[in-house]
Amino acid sequence: MKKICVAKNLLVTSFIILSLCLPSISQAKSIALSFDDGLDPRSQPMASSWNSSILEALSKAQIKSILFPAGKRIDSPAGLNLVRDWGKAGHAVANHTYSHLNFCSEQVTLEQFIADTEKNETLLKNMPGWTKRLRFPYLKEGETVLKRDGFRNWLMNHGYKSGAVSIDASDWYYNIRFLEWVKNYPDEDLSSFRIAYLDHLWARTIYYDSLSEQVLKRSIKHVLLLHTKAINAEFLPDIIAMYRSKGWEIISPEEAYEDPVYSIAPTKLPAGESILWSLAKQYGVNGLRYPAESDVYEKPLLDNLGL
Numbered sequence: 001m002k003k004i005c006v007a008k009n010l011l012v013t014s015f016i017i018l019s020l021c022l023p024s025i026s027q028a029k030s031i032a033l034s035f036d037d038g039l040d041p042r043s044q045p046m047a048s049s050w051n052s053s054i055l056e057a058l059s060k061a062q063i064k065s066i067l068f069p070a071g072k073r074i075d076s077p078a079g080l081n082l083v084r085d086w087g088k089a090g091h092a093v094a095n096h097t098y099s100h101l102n103f104c105s106e107q108v109t110l111e112q113f114i115a116d117t118e119k120n121e122t123l124l125k126n127m128p129g130w131t132k133r134l135r136f137p138y139l140k141e142g143e144t145v146l147k148r149d150g151f152r153n154w155l156m157n158h159g160y161k162s163g164a165v166s167i168d169a170s171d172w173y174y175n176i177r178f179l180e181w182v183k184n185y186p187d188e189d190l191s192s193f194r195i196a197y198l199d200h201l202w203a204r205t206i207y208y209d210s211l212s213e214q215v216l217k218r219s220i221k222h223v224l225l226l227h228t229k230a231i232n233a234e235f236l237p238d239i240i241a242m243y244r245s246k247g248w249e250i251i252s253p254e255e256a257y258e259d260p261v262y263s264i265a266p267t268k269l270p271a272g273e274s275i276l277w278s279l280a281k282q283y284g285v286n287g288l289r290y291p292a293e294s295d296v297y298e299k300p301l302l303d304n305l306g307l
Contacts, residue, residue, distance in 0.1 A: 029209065030249040031222040032256035033058075033240075034165065036096055036135060038069030039228050041078040050233035051082045055089050057236040065091045066253040067228070068135040068163060071098035071120040080123075087129030092253060094133035094163055095120050103147065104140035104270045110150045117154075133257075135163035139225075141271035148271045162262040164275040165225040166212070169204040171197075173295040175229035177302050194235055196305055198242050200298065205243075211276040212261075215283055220276070221251065221259040 035054070039047035058065055067086045074083050075098075087093050098120040101108045117134065124130055134155055142148035174197050181193060205224070212220045226232050232239070243250055256262075266278035273281075273292045281288055289297070 028247070028249055029219050029222075030251045030256070031167070031205070031224055031243060032251050032253040033063060033065045034068065034135075034163075034223055034225060034253055035065060035232070036068045036070075036225060036227050037100070038067065038074040038079065038096075039082055040073045040076070041082070042076055046230065046233075047082060048078075050228065050230055051085060053233035054228060054236055055085060055091075057240065058091070059089065060237070061240045061250070063240065063250050064252040064254075066094055066131070066133070066163075067091060068094050068096035068133075069120075069124065070096045070100040070137065071123045072100060075123060080127075083124070084127060087127050091129055092131045092133070093124060093127045093129040094131050094135065095124065095160070096135050096163075097137055098123065100137040102138050102140050103136055103151070104138075104143040104272065106143070110142075110147045113147075113151060114154055132158070132160045133163035134160045135165070136272060139165065139168065139272045139274065143270040145269070148269065152265060162257060164223065164262050166220060166222045166261070166274055166276050167205050167208045167224045168274045168277070168293045169201055169225065170293045170295065170298050171201070171225075171229060171231060172227050173298050174200060174302075175227070175231040176295075177307060178231045178234075181307055190234070192305070193307055194238055196302065196307055197231060197235055198238060200301075201239060202242065202246075204293070208274060208276050211274075211280045211285065214285060215276065215279050216261065220261045221256040223253060223256050223262075 039051050041047040044050070065086075067083065069083050074080055083093060095117060097113070097116045099116050101113060101116055103113050142151060178193055178197070181188075182190075201224075205222070209219055209222070212218065212222075226239075240250060261275060261279075264275070264279070266275070266282045268278065268282045272278065273290075277288060277292050
């Protein structure tokens with residue numbers, strides 16, 4: 001009986017891998033935009049303005065997105081109102097845990113992480129647009145089998161779907177540099193920073209799409225990770241225009257998550273990062289940097305550009 005179960009599992013796994021590698025009927029590349037963290041009016045005086053700018057850009061471009069707020073950032077009447085604005089505008093609102101803990105830290109237990117996730121669900125579950133998707137803070141999904149599989153089982157048992165990303169980037173670091181640059185050069189034209197930022201996003205897009213072609217022999221329906229930061233409030237219309245000018249279709253997260261790649265659970269530890277990075281690691285692709293996205297890669301570039 002045990003041998004039959006093993007054979008069935010191998011058959012199912014083989015079918016999933018085969019389906020993942022099948023070429024798309026349409027060859028057009030596609031991408032969904034997603035945003036992490038949310039804004040905190042208590043510590044960010046421009047929070048309302050940045051939130052409105054991002055939502056306005058999405059509205060003008062007729063794009064639906066998804067916001068993954070971390071409770072500690074938005075747990076105030078004003079912060080929750082900013083999240084509510086996303087749901088009212090037709091965007092999805094999902095779970096990013098309350099305290100934004102690193103699940104690959106030895107100091108964070110499975111029980112602690114589950115409780116933190118439940119706390120954020122309680123805060124957000126009555127929001128318009130609420131949907132049961134979970135995105136791991138820092139894209140870290142556990143450094144041990146016990147934690148990784150324990151939380152995967154919790155997600156499945158509580159009806160959660162994937163909130164994974166395929167394209168990761170360092171917009172958070174570009175945002176730090178952007179705010180410093182604007183402070184130091186308040187009258188400077190923004191075009192030089194805009195070009196550098198768009199080049200970065202496009203380079204990471206091409207890289208992760210190349211991993212998709214290398215591992216799966218096709219371009220998947222991508223999900224791009226962005227953050228609710230000043231840099232995206234400023235340049236989101238340019239980001240949207242860039243993808244469309246290069247022939248990429250911007251789709252909704254719900255459509256992107258229909259791609260079967262988001263149903264696979266990579267086995268390598270530590271678990272996490274982009275789903276494509278994780279699969280590439282599992283299949284032995286060489287040259288994968290870790291952490292996949294870090295300021296150590298971007299700092300020299302921006303320093304050389306004088307930004």
